[in-house]
Amino acid sequence: MALLSKANQEALVGPLNLNNPVVVQVLGICSALAVTAQLEPAIVMGLSVTIITAFSNLIISIIRNTIPNRIRIIVQLVVVAALVTIVSQVLKAFAYDVSVQLSVYVGLIITNCILMGRLEAFAMMNKPWPSFLDGIGNGIGYAIILIIVGFVRELLGAGTLLGFQVIPQWCYDHGYVNNGMMTMPAMSLIIVGCVIWAHRAYNKDLV
Amino acid sequence: MNSLRKFFDNIKPNFQEGGKLHAFRSLYDGFETFAFVPNTTAGRCGTHVHDAIDSKRIMSLVVIALVPALLFGMYNVGYQNALAAGQLDNATFWGMFGFGLLAVLPKIIVSYIVGLGIEFTVAQWKNEEIHEGFLVSGIIIPMIVPVNTPLWMLAIATAFAVIFAKEIFGGTGMNIFNVALITRAFLFFSYPSSMTGDDTVWVAQNAIWGLGYDVPDTFSAATPLGEIAAGATTLSTSFCDQVCGFIPGSIGETSVVAIAIGACLLLCTGVASWKTMLSVFVGGACTGWMYNALGLSPLDACQHIVLGGFCFGAVFMATDPVTSARTEGGKWIYGLLIGFVAVTVRVLNPGYPEGMMLAILLMNLFAPLIDYCFVSHNISKRAKRAINK
Numbered sequence: 001m002a003l004l005s006k007a008n009q010e011a012l013v014g015p016l017n018l019n020n021p022v023v024v025q026v027l028g029i030c031s032a033l034a035v036t037a038q039l040e041p042a043i044v045m046g047l048s049v050t051i052i053t054a055f056s057n058l059i060i061s062i063i064r065n066t067i068p069n070r071i072r073i074i075v076q077l078v079v080v081a082a083l084v085t086i087v088s089q090v091l092k093a094f095a096y097d098v099s100v101q102l103s104v105y106v107g108l109i110i111t112n113c114i115l116m117g118r119l120e121a122f123a124m125m126n127k128p129w130p131s132f133l134d135g136i137g138n139g140i141g142y143a144i145i146l147i148i149v150g151f152v153r154e155l156l157g158a159g160t161l162l163g164f165q166v167i168p169q170w171c172y173d174h175g176y177v178n179n180g181m182m183t184m185p186a187m188s189l190i191i192v193g194c195v196i197w198a199h200r201a202y203n204k205d206l207v
Numbered sequence: 208m209n210s211l212r213k214f215f216d217n218i219k220p221n222f223q224e225g226g227k228l229h230a231f232r233s234l235y236d237g238f239e240t241f242a243f244v245p246n247t248t249a250g251r252c253g254t255h256v257h258d259a260i261d262s263k264r265i266m267s268l269v270v271i272a273l274v275p276a277l278l279f280g281m282y283n284v285g286y287q288n289a290l291a292a293g294q295l296d297n298a299t300f301w302g303m304f305g306f307g308l309l310a311v312l313p314k315i316i317v318s319y320i321v322g323l324g325i326e327f328t329v330a331q332w333k334n335e336e337i338h339e340g341f342l343v344s345g346i347i348i349p350m351i352v353p354v355n356t357p358l359w360m361l362a363i364a365t366a367f368a369v370i371f372a373k374e375i376f377g378g379t380g381m382n383i384f385n386v387a388l389i390t391r392a393f394l395f396f397s398y399p400s401s402m403t404g405d406d407t408v409w410v411a412q413n414a415i416w417g418l419g420y421d422v423p424d425t426f427s428a429a430t431p432l433g434e435i436a437a438g439a440t441t442l443s444t445s446f447c448d449q450v451c452g453f454i455p456g457s458i459g460e461t462s463v464v465a466i467a468i469g470a471c472l473l474l475c476t477g478v479a480s481w482k483t484m485l486s487v488f489v490g491g492a493c494t495g496w497m498y499n500a501l502g503l504s505p506l507d508a509c510q511h512i513v514l515g516g517f518c519f520g521a522v523f524m525a526t527d528p529v530t531s532a533r534t535e536g537g538k539w540i541y542g543l544l545i546g547f548v549a550v551t552v553r554v555l556n557p558g559y560p561e562g563m564m565l566a567i568l569l570m571n572l573f574a575p576l577i578d579y580c581f582v583s584h585n586i587s588k589r590a591k592r593a594i595n596k
Contacts, residue, residue, distance in 0.1 A: 175357055175359075177360070177398050177400070177401060179397045179398070180396060180397050180398060180399055181393065181396045181397040182397075184396065190371065
């Protein structure tokens with residue numbers, strides 16, 4: 001089987017657009033609301049979820065034929081928990097500030113619906129390589145939305161991007177004020193809603 | 208009147224199918240039906256309820272009822288400015304009113320242009336008639352913000368409220384939240400320093416076109432509720448001033464007398480429900496009395512009702528027929544809870560000196576549930592009656 005056959009391409013690219021986990025399947029919303037007040041944690045969170053989804057998909061897919069059906073959730077959770085712990089420790093070691101900002105949400109990746117959903121729906125019945133691609137695709141599909149929301153929230157809520165001031169001081173001197181509501185989780189729900197609105201307006205067959 | 212009718216008839220062909228201004232047909236339609244009651248009605252068959260006046264006429268009545276509070280608000284803006292500058296003895300009535308007019312008019316214009324602009328665009332886009340709901344929201348929005356709110360903030364908040372509180376629910380008559388209050392809530396949570404911060408927002412500080420006076424930047428005046436939230440036990444303004452409305456506050460909310468005139472008009476014409484209005488006052492008074500008796504609040508029941516936006520909210524916002532409870536019994540529950548929540552927020556949460564906005568929005572959310580309970584209770588009661596026979 002070719003490494004990037006039609007089916008594999010679909011597993012990788014589908015979740016980026018027409019089968020996006022956040023805006024189409026509406027999964028993983030909680031963390032999308034919680035960590036997107038700034039762009040940097042949003043990017044790190046997106047990357048972490050991508051890595052964990054990809055490798056847990058890969059591992060579960062490799063051992064899928066040996067997992068007894070009755071305890072498969074426990075097995076999946078053990079694998080995910082191990083990966084989450086690794087990522088969390090790596091973040092603590094190399095990106096301490098971001099890991100403090102993300103606080104419990106790195107640990108809570110273990111309960112991310114996207115992860116369990118992909119394991120149950122894809123990795124349990126597909127070969128390792130397509131499962132790996134599917135994990136990467138879903139992780140990136142999740143990360144894209146996080147980055148869009150984080151971009152809007154940090155730009156309008158703090159006037160910065162990745163910590164650098166983007167809105168010029170001139171605007172503040174002339175009465176511009178940062179929008180405090182953008183830093184609240186309520187507003188990110190509205191932004192996710194707007195993204196879904198735009199996405200469905202563009203892809204009419206999803207409505 | 209006849210010349211206006213002729214004018215409309217003359218320009219009508221331009222907007223009909225094939226006319227050169229066909230793209231603006233919703234604009235024409237909106238203004239024509241605003242000026243003249245359309246002579247088409249819903250069909251005779253079916254379940255339509257027929258009434259002599261349509262919703263545009265009801266909206267116009269509410270706007271007329273708001274005018275006393277608005278005019279007094281303009282005067283009070285000038286009065287507070289003169290008071291802050293220490294020039295009260297030199298200021299004339301018309302000077303103060305003119306200053307207030309110049310300070311408030313841009314807000315009204317911005318609110319109408321932004322709100323109606325979005326409504327007209329959406330109507331055009333969806334090929335629908337223009338909805339008239341913004342007539343009232345557009346005049347209420349400038350009345351419930353502090354006089355120093357920058358116009359760009361008002362424009363953003365109005366756009367947000369019209370799009371997210373109204374159009375996405377399906378337009379006029381479909382919204383679950385009061386649009387004007389969503390505007391205020393957006394401002395309140397997005398730009399807290401411009402809505403309550405430092406108590407410098409309540410009094411206009413700069414002269415406009417030679418009217419009014421320049422007030423030093425450091426001048427600050429808290430609303431009576433702000434003073435209480437800051438820990439004061441007595442108010443710096445007299446009860447008489449609070450009733451008449453010579454206190455700092457949002458533009459249209461200060462005067463109980465002016466609001467009472469509007470309330471009379473609404474009640475006499477039957478536009479607003481007296482049950483909702485009365486129960487809000489009863490709920491607020493009982494709760495205020497309770498907290499006063501428990502020693503949690505230095506204000507007595509009477510002051511709780513007079514101060515802040517309580518009267519304005521009770522008369523013009525709680526009675527909004529779209530967002531309030533519609534069952535007759537539900538109106539009592541709805542109103543009582545608004546009064547209760549408003550005073551409770553004031554007393555128990557020092558971060559929010561005024562709770563009327565939050566109370567009405569919260570109960571807007573619960574109004575359908577209240578209605579549902581009353582309707583299903585009625586259904587089961589009648590079902591029992593039928594079975595027992």
